[in-house]
Amino acid sequence: MTTVAAVDSVPDTTEDALPVARTRHPWRWLVGAIALVLVAQFVHGLITNPGWDWSTFARYFTAPSVLAALRLTVELTFWGTLFGFLLGIWLAVARLSKIPVLQVIAWVYVWAFRSIPLIVQLLFWFNIAYLYKRMSIGIPFGPAFFSFDVNGVLSGFTAAVIGLALHQAAYSAEIIRAGIISVDPGQLEAAKSLGLPWRRQFFTIVAPQAMRGILPNAANEVISLFKGTSIVSVMAIAELFYQVQVVYGRNGRVVPLLMVATVWYIVLTSVLSVAQYYIERHFAKGSQRELPRTPWQRVRAKITEITGERR
Numbered sequence: 001m002t003t004v005a006a007v008d009s010v011p012d013t014t015e016d017a018l019p020v021a022r023t024r025h026p027w028r029w030l031v032g033a034i035a036l037v038l039v040a041q042f043v044h045g046l047i048t049n050p051g052w053d054w055s056t057f058a059r060y061f062t063a064p065s066v067l068a069a070l071r072l073t074v075e076l077t078f079w080g081t082l083f084g085f086l087l088g089i090w091l092a093v094a095r096l097s098k099i100p101v102l103q104v105i106a107w108v109y110v111w112a113f114r115s116i117p118l119i120v121q122l123l124f125w126f127n128i129a130y131l132y133k134r135m136s137i138g139i140p141f142g143p144a145f146f147s148f149d150v151n152g153v154l155s156g157f158t159a160a161v162i163g164l165a166l167h168q169a170a171y172s173a174e175i176i177r178a179g180i181i182s183v184d185p186g187q188l189e190a191a192k193s194l195g196l197p198w199r200r201q202f203f204t205i206v207a208p209q210a211m212r213g214i215l216p217n218a219a220n221e222v223i224s225l226f227k228g229t230s231i232v233s234v235m236a237i238a239e240l241f242y243q244v245q246v247v248y249g250r251n252g253r254v255v256p257l258l259m260v261a262t263v264w265y266i267v268l269t270s271v272l273s274v275a276q277y278y279i280e281r282h283f284a285k286g287s288q289r290e291l292p293r294t295p296w297q298r299v300r301a302k303i304t305e306i307t308g309e310r311r
Helices: 002-008 026-048 054-061 064-096 100-115 118-126 156-181 185-193 198-235 240-251 254-283 295-310
Strands: 134-138 144-149
Touching (some): 064 100, 064 198, 100 156, 118 156, 118 198, 156 198, 240 254
């Protein structure tokens, strides 16, 4: 009897549970509605305002001259990034070395090239022939093996690549150095205690962890360099922005031609951002037990959830 009474005295949680009141946020809805109205007004203006001249935009967006200029912009970005980061790695190593001379030289390089505006550096290399009409390669302070005319070798494109690469190297060196010193020194001490050679210490312990700190900043620098290639227009190099200027200088359609360049910059910057996301995801494998789902995986999961509820 006692047992039955005890069982009967247990409250029914399904019937006696108190209802949970949902928290209301009217201000969130109001702010969201205002934001949507402003976005709708902006989109309406883009569609209906004849000043945007979307027909001219569509005609020149894939024009051969614009695509050729876009290709040149990508090439400038690629070579500037490649040589800039290769030099930046050696500068970072020099700054972290125990040789005082290399430390000072690397520090002065970074200080100088971060202090001088990029446009000044580009114009300097573009006009380097005024200082050195001919250059020679040989023994320092000794006989030269051969010499060459600077104007015949250093074209406008080459001068732009040199300027972009040297400028990029100063920033990439600091990014790489910061990533390396962010690794816990205790892990290096543990690797040394295990007797691992320094190459294995760096490539299996230091580099993978440093990349997690290097990649976000490095990707931002690549995107900045991609947009910064527009500065080489002062050197009369037919990259994207320069070519757009030439076209609207002829037909007077300034706004739609500027939109051509803007949309291409947005498209390629978005591609770089997607690549950055997946590269960072790859190097995050060692820091998380389970990687978060990608946007595409989240969309597929949501679609599966909706279709499953309907069934």
